[in-house]
Amino acid sequence: MSYCWGFPHAVPGGEKAEEPVLKEESQEQEKEEAGGQEEEATAADTSNPVKIGVLTWYTGTRADLGTYICDAADLAVKEINEAGGVLGGRAVEIVYEDMGADQQTTINGAQKMVNTEGISCILGPFTSTFDLAISDVIKTSQIPTLAMGSATTLLELDNPYYHLPRMTDEQVGAMAAQYVVETLGMTKPAVIYMNNDSGVSFKDVFVTTLKDKYGYEPAIEIGYDNETEKNYAPYAAQIMNSEADGVVATGNQSDAGLVMRALYDAGCDLPKYARNSAYVSSVALEIAGEAANGWYATADWSTLPLEEQGKAFEAAYEAYAGREANLNAACTYDAIYLLVDAIERAGNDDTEAINEAMKAMDYQGVVTHYVADGKNSWAQYLLLVQTQDVQPVVVGRVDRVK
Amino acid sequence: MSMFVSLTINGLAMGMVYALLAMGLVLLVRAVGSLNFAQGDFLMMGAYVSFGYIYMLKMPEIIGVILSVITYAAIGAAFMVSFYWPVRKAKWSQAIMVCTLAASMIFKDAANLIFGTTTKAPSAIMPGSLKIAGLSLQYQYLIIIGVCFFVILGVFTLFEKLYFGRMMEAASQNKYAAELIGIPTILTMAATYMISMTIAGIGGYLVAPIFLVETTLTKLQLRAFAGVVVGGFGSLKGAIYGCILIGLIESYSTYVITTYKDLVVFGALLLTLVIRPQGFFGESIAEKA
Known part of the structure; x- marks a missing residue:
């Protein structure tokens, strides 16, 4: 720890000036x-x-x-x-x-x-x-x-x-596989991910870890183009018709809200986990409303930190x-x-x-x-957040898989 | 089986929304002889306007919808005055089309300036799902199908069955001859723009709870273009069938390929152009006078 050079970092504060002050x-x-x-x-x-x-x-x-x-x-x-x-x-x-x-x-x-x-x-x-x-x-x-x-x-x-x-998507992917298997008890999760660099690298590591470390395979893998896709009802229907015992998701804020809403409307009551903050962001929660309740997410940030x-x-x-x-x-x-x-x-x-x-x-x-250790990204842990009453509540933290 | 029904309902609903866009597109092509590249923006504005009345001004939904429809018609008329009328006699025949491209840019930026860039999330018109024998169908999609059916039926009847529609058709086919027999072509033209914007706007209001209110809504017009080509350019009936087909192809394609479903949709478009360039349900567009 090195905020030893006099900044009041532990106690941030200060008002935003409405107008310039001499x-x-x-x-x-x-x-x-x-x-x-x-x-x-x-x-x-x-x-x-x-x-x-x-x-x-x-x-x-x-x-x-x-x-x-x-x-x-x-x-x-x-x-x-x-x-x-x-x-x-x-x-x-x-x-x-x-x-x-x-x-x-x-x-x-x-x-x-x-x-x-x-x-x-x-x-x-x-x-x-x-x-x-x-x-x-x-x-x-x-x-x-x-x-x-x-x-x-x-x-x-x-x-x-x-x-x-x-934390990189690869690190989060390994961490996510460990969490959903060991804590949430999933053995055949449905994986829904945005098809960009971030989403695919997470999905690849998650699926690989699931197979190599635990011997499980996803029930279904659904990738989508987060720049153009808005209609997630067909994907929710496929998840509901698969043999999935849980849902693992990654996405951006808007699509996170829509995915949660689509799964809720499709009657999905499986355990649900998202690997990133988007699923507990205010934008996603506003879009999803009560459909967001019960979702777990490993997040960089929550407005109700521990x-x-x-x-x-x-x-x-x-x-x-x-x-x-x-x-x-x-x-x-x-x-x-x-x-x-x-x-x-x-x-x-x-x-x-x-x-x-x-x-x-x-x-x-x-x-x-x-x-910094010379080869990995720097973050050592993420927050574990669960949405309760449409509020992102921090329920713990998940350390990086060594 | 339940997944097939879910995908069919979903595809039908989206296909009918594309059909609303496509019908407006065809009507404007008939009326002014040029593609309207701001057709998707009509839909986007429809979503923003209804969101503004219902959520920002907090009006009761029914009042907000009525005011929205009136506003859509006014926007259609304003669009004609601003982006068609000044260039209607331009020597370069593509000037009108270029104007619609410019309008599209202006509308998107104006929407961001007026409403902000934050994504807006209106609630479903009727939240929840209809559950029958293990099947879960969102009410929103069922409402879309119902409303679109009546709007499509209304517009189709107006243009294909009623005298006023035939006046508009006559004015679009031969403006000079239409004026000679007393048809007020400026009014029929304005009515076409107003109808085109109104039906697209209704589409925007209907899809806003699913697609959210943001400027990316304009991208739906690409599927409407595809539907128009697959159905047969220039035909209202063809546009409707073509768009429903595109909606179903899009929905079923998610069963096989999710990430690259656009490849399937626009692959169907290219295939149609190769094997049946006039479209599957088309009639050739009347030559402009």
Whole structure:
């Protein structure tokens, strides 16, 4: 654990300013609000900031998710700068670029980002296909980057500047097989997965682990195109007509809601498990309603976290952004702290030094514990969430399969 | 057996929604002689408009539906004035089609700007399922089949059986001759746009609980295009049969292949073009005057 350089990470907080406030006024207000608290941290020097690039969505169909990323990054930077900044008092500054709706816009954004003077490290896309699209740009620029996607292929890239904080689909696949067999008692699950890099790599590992480790086979495997498919009733009918004794699913937020709804309408009362946060996201729960009740999911994030750091972040985010945090917000918040931790340990904002510091990451965030071991992604555990009364309730945590 | 029935009901419902889109498409091709690439956007706008009335303005569903239908007709008329009328005499014959492409882009961005990019999830018109002998059929699909049946029947009767429909048909086939015998062609044209938007909008309202309210709804028009070609270009009856066939092929294909079911659907389209280019139920489209 390494939030030892003075950031109040364990107690996030701070209000989002409605309008710009003069620095002096702001500091006076904060002193008054502190009301005699011991030792006020000195605000960071903004004249020579350490620049962190963040690729987000300003436009396209994911523009709404982009606002979660921006709010979380702004909140983290606000806390860091109020606590004195990095490298002996330098302020952290975020430089945003748009990823738009497609790979080309993301590549353009990444190109612009790496050519912006002074960028020391980058928070990359949450979409694995976009991470793959900009890998060459990152590799050529030699700027250390957190790839926020979860596809296993990201680990297989020959790119020493890419680091994966989130658990890969392969790791989750092995973990999921262990959980559904040993805890939920499934022996012939139906597997429904989105047919993109992330979904297929999860499914492949899940099915392989199921066969090799336990000698079971899925009753049915259903892949779908998550970009075009909206009608899941035919798939639900097939699952109901198979010999499945449970359902294992992976998908994005909208299709997760629709899959849960379709299975519910088809009268499915089998145990149901989803491998990712999408199935307990607010979007999916709003779509599915009571159809979501009873589903288990291993998730990076839930709005009702178990641990104090998670609770503190959720409260701070809600106060700052005026809404509940989601996966993108929580992971972005952690990612900014991870990058700043690496910068601090590097001792300067040289990209090579930061990249080396990343390789020795050991950090307890609000989402999980991040440990770099040179070959895997960093996350050490995921939350186990069950939807109860259309609320995602954390019922435990599942450690990574060693 | 129960799966076959489930897939059939599902395919029939979706095929009938595609038919609503396809009928509007055929009517506009007859009226202006050009494909409308914003037909899917008509459906999308239908979903957004009804969502706006029922969920954002919190109107009772029946009031929201009535206001939605009125709004659909108004949008159809506005579409004609904005994207057809200014270019109706353009020397380049494809100008109208290009205008519809531009309209499609504008509608999607406008929807995102007005309603936001967050996916909206309206409830089913009638939640739950009908359960008979181990078979579970969602009421929503049954309602889609019922409503679409009456809308299709109404439009078909209007254009194929009633005098007003024949006036519209006459105006579309020979505008000059129609005006000579006193048919107000501008009104028949406006009526065609209004009907086309209204039936697509109703389709949007019906599928919104299944497909959610988002701009990707426009993609359904590709299946309507496929249905029109398979059925026979220019024929209302052909469009209806073709779309139902496409819906059934799409639904049954999930039994064999799920991920690449579009391959099956559009493979059927290509096969039709190769072995029977005029479509299976088609009549040749009347030449524009």
